[in-house]
Amino acid sequence: MSVLVVGTVAYDTVKTPAGSRSGVLGGSAAFFSIAGSYFVPISLVAVVGDDFLDEHLRLLKSHGVDTSGLERSAGESFRWSGVYSSEDVNMRETLDTRLNVFAEFSPTLDPEHRTMPYLFLANMDPALQSSVLDQMAARPKLVALDTMNIWIDGSREALEETIKSVDLVFMDEGEARSFSRERSVVSAADRILDMGPSTVVVKRGEHGALVRRAGTAFSVPAFPLEHVVDPTGAGDSFAGGFIGYLAASGDLSDEGFRRAAILGSVIGSFTVESFSVDRLHTLTPPEIEERFRALTNLIRFEPLRDRESLPWRETTRQKSGG
Ligand code: AMP
Numbered sequence: 001m002s003v004l005v006v007g008t009v010a011y012d013t014v015k016t017p018a019g020s021r022s023g024v025l026g027g028s029a030a031f032f033s034i035a036g037s038y039f040v041p042i043s044l045v046a047v048v049g050d051d052f053l054d055e056h057l058r059l060l061k062s063h064g065v066d067t068s069g070l071e072r073s074a075g076e077s078f079r080w081s082g083v084y085s086s087e088d089v090n091m092r093e094t095l096d097t098r099l100n101v102f103a104e105f106s107p108t109l110d111p112e113h114r115t116m117p118y119l120f121l122a123n124m125d126p127a128l129q130s131s132v133l134d135q136m137a138a139r140p141k142l143v144a145l146d147t148m149n150i151w152i153d154g155s156r157e158a159l160e161e162t163i164k165s166v167d168l169v170f171m172d173e174g175e176a177r178s179f180s181r182e183r184s185v186v187s188a189a190d191r192i193l194d195m196g197p198s199t200v201v202v203k204r205g206e207h208g209a210l211v212r213r214a215g216t217a218f219s220v221p222a223f224p225l226e227h228v229v230d231p232t233g234a235g236d237s238f239a240g241g242f243i244g245y246l247a248a249s250g251d252l253s254d255e256g257f258r259r260a261a262i263l264g265s266v267i268g269s270f271t272v273e274s275f276s277v278d279r280l281h282t283l284t285p286p287e288i289e290e291r292f293r294a295l296t297n298l299i300r301f302e303p304l305r306d307r308e309s310l311p312w313r314e315t316t317r318q319k320s321g322g
Contacts, residue, residue, distance in 0.1 A: 001141075001247040002041040002066075004113050005029045006132045007122025007236075008102060009046040009070065013081035014275065017089060018229040024276035025056050027078060028122035028146065031233035034280045035240025035267045036120075037063035038288060039248035042240075043113055045069035045132075047105045049077040059281060069113055076100040082232065089228050090205035109135045118247045120239060121145040126155050126162040133165060142252065144168035144243055146235065152179045164196040170239050172203045185210055186217065199257060201242070201264075203235050211261045216254050220261040223269035223295055230275045234268040237280060241267030266291045 007029030013022045033042045043066040050072065060067055079098040085091035106128070114137040121129040123146045133143060143166045151159050152175055159179075163169055169192055173185060180191035189200040189212035202210045206228075208221040242264035249256055266288060273279045304310070309317075 001117050001250060002043060003036055003118040003120060003243055003247050004043045004045065004109075004116040004140075005032050005036070005120040005122055006045040006107060006129075007032065007120075007124055008078045009044070009048050009052070010078040010080055011051070012232060012276065013079070013095075014084070014230055014232050015082075016084040016228075016230045016275075017086045018227070019275070021230075021275045023079075025059070026080065026232060026276060028124075028233075028236045030060070031236035031271065031277060031280065032120060032122055032240040032243075033060060033065045034063050034277050035237040035271070036244030036247075037065055038241075038267070038283065038285065039244035039263075040118075041066065042244075043069060043116060045107050045109065045113065047071040047073055047078075047101050047107075049073060049075045049101045052077050059277070063281075069107070069110060071105075071107075073101040073104070078102040084231060089231060092231070107132060111137075117141045118243060119143045120243050121162075121166070122236065122239075123148050123151075126151050126159040130158070130162045130165070133162070142167050142243070142246060144170065144239065146170040146239055147175065147179075149175055149178065160195065163192065166197055168199040168201065169197045170201045170203060170235065170242075172205070172235065176200070176202045186212065189217075201261065203238060205231070205234075208265060209238070209261060211257055213254060213257065218254075218258045218261060220258075220265050221295070221299060222265055223291060224298070225269060225273065228272045231272045232275075233271050233277065233280075237271040238264035238268035241265075262292060262295055263288075266295055 008027035009030045010027030011023045012026030029044055029046045033044045036042045078100055081095045082092045117140050119140045145166045176188040180188040182188040182191055185202050189202055192200045200212045206222045211218040242260045245260045245263040270279045
């Protein structure tokens with residue numbers, strides 16, 4: 001089962017406590033494509049400028065990414081720069097966003113892209129996200145969307161409209177709170193579920209993520225790392241691992257979503273170990289499986305069996321009537 005992603009392919013300039021890089025490959029759709037490509041074929045729809053290097057096209061192709069939908073326009077590629085706090089590497093400030101060729105981007109999907117069963121609408125103008133969804137010939141099995149503060153603050157109504165027609169929403173914790181105007185993460189996720197999607201994934205950086213579906217919640221930890229080099233792209237890699245796994249397994253049950261979240265967390269944890277897509281690019285299936293097992297072990301605990309009780313102190317047991 002293949003996945004269509006529409007989003008940015010960018011050149012990023014980042015400064016983190018571990019160092020800095022200028023003009024490195026980034027963009028939501030680039031991280032998502034490589035992350036998801038470990039599980040399923042990915043088709044990428046995006047635009048780049050005439051500054052886009054062949055080596056980066058080759059890199060995407062080396063992951064089997066279908067780049068037939070990657071337009072090349074006269075001008076510069078999307079450019080983003082940001083700096084991460086030295087106290088808290090989860091905190092970042094955007095220094096500059098230059099849409100460049102992305103400002104005029106209005107994708108027309110090819111016929112073969114219109115029938116793809118999984119669709120990821122990466123972070124971009126919600127009106128553009130809706131126009132992509134409207135072009136699909138048949139309703140995909142799963143439509144997921146990611147967004148960010150500029151759309152929550154500047155295009156709330158359009159975002160609400162788009163969210164109504166998707167199945168899965170990814171937001172980070174601050175975005176979910178500001179979008180829903182709720183303080184607790186669970187209430188924030190529930191407000192978004194009320195709007196129509198059947199799953200909401202609230203990403204919480206080094207605190208992992210919460211997957212909320214009707215009547216159930218699953219909390220997935222971030223893989224504990226000693227050394228975070230560059231968090232850029234963690235969220236998009238999380239989404240790539242998540243959707244990639246769902247599409248590969250076809251398991252859209254609660255259990256499938258739980259595993260998908262673990263894989264999102266695992267893949268995201270590799271991304272942050274290096275700048276740009278460097279670590280994501282060199283990953284191997286055994287490395288992913290090893291970290292999947294390690295994460296399972298990290299959260300494994302003995303459940304209470306039927307009728308089993310905790311080792312209460314006698315007086316407490318009487319209080320509970322046990
Ligand atoms: P993440 O760290 O997962 O939130 O994604 C970071 C990536 O998103 C970077 O590689 C940027 O190039 C890209 N990005 C930053 N700002 C925007 C924006 N306004 N629209 C689309 N992509 C963006």
